[in-house]
Amino acid sequence: MTERMFEEKQHSSLYQKYRFDPPDELKALILQYLDKKKGKPHQLAVDLGCGTGQNSRPLTAYFEQVVGIDVSESQVEQARAVPGFPNLSYRVGTAEELPFPDDSVDLLTAASAAHWFNAERFIKEATRVLKPRGCLALFGYGDSMKMHYESCGDRLNNIYEEVKQILLPYTSSKVTGANSKLNDLFEAIPFPDKERIEIIPIKQQLSIKNVIGFVQTFSMYQAYLRADPSAATTLLERTTSRIQEEMKVSSTEAKVDFIMEYFCVLACKPE
């Protein structure tokens, strides 16, 4: 059964504000894979578990049509509110039951979402809708994020580790499963032509405000907020001020280097 974790409007608006677009390196890797395995034309890309559309919008530059699908109405509502992408549409629905004919999709993506799917039903459906030589690209990032700022050394990372420990009891087993970098899902894909890249390091600059906003988007933070609103709010306030103290800055606009490790499963349906 699909877990309903992203249903609240407030959570979706945090998503729209604080989740990142996929890095350029990863986009290039996926498009090169599709070009090599299937080639053009690039007619239809479907972004599963699209959330508020961060991975759907960049695909519009490369495909005639892009469809984002998410089980959460509030995520889809937020995604639809972003104007300017005439070849992009969204539908509320599940990755396990796709509204496309057999052999009709060039590329199926899922960004930080495939760990939520029912693996067996999703793979069956992906196999049905992909064109021959059509590709799957499932990616996300592990929880080993690191922060660097001048001479702070590991102190910022220690703060982040403490936050992770507090959120651990609120973490869904599906999210813990994502930390295996989709290994089980990868093993279950029946296509002989497949690969799993375990570490794609990406560094970006994020303001303290955005780091905290990103933590707020985590399903485990939202679960903590539901269980104990006052403790969850205090955790964010304390974490913000601890980071500022370590960095010796007064503004939450000050930026840190934020390093994440992406992973990616690529697979190509046989002829």
Ligand SMILES: C[S@@+](CC[C@H](N)C(=O)[O-])C[C@H]1O[C@@H](n2cnc3c(N)ncnc32)[C@H](O)[C@@H]1O
């Ligand atoms: C962690 S969010 C990622 C959203 C977006 N792809 C991103 O990168 O920001 C996971 C999304 O998957 C959706 N989801 C979970 N299970 C799903 C399923 N079985 N079918 C479709 N969407 C699903 C959730 O509603 C949520 O929006």
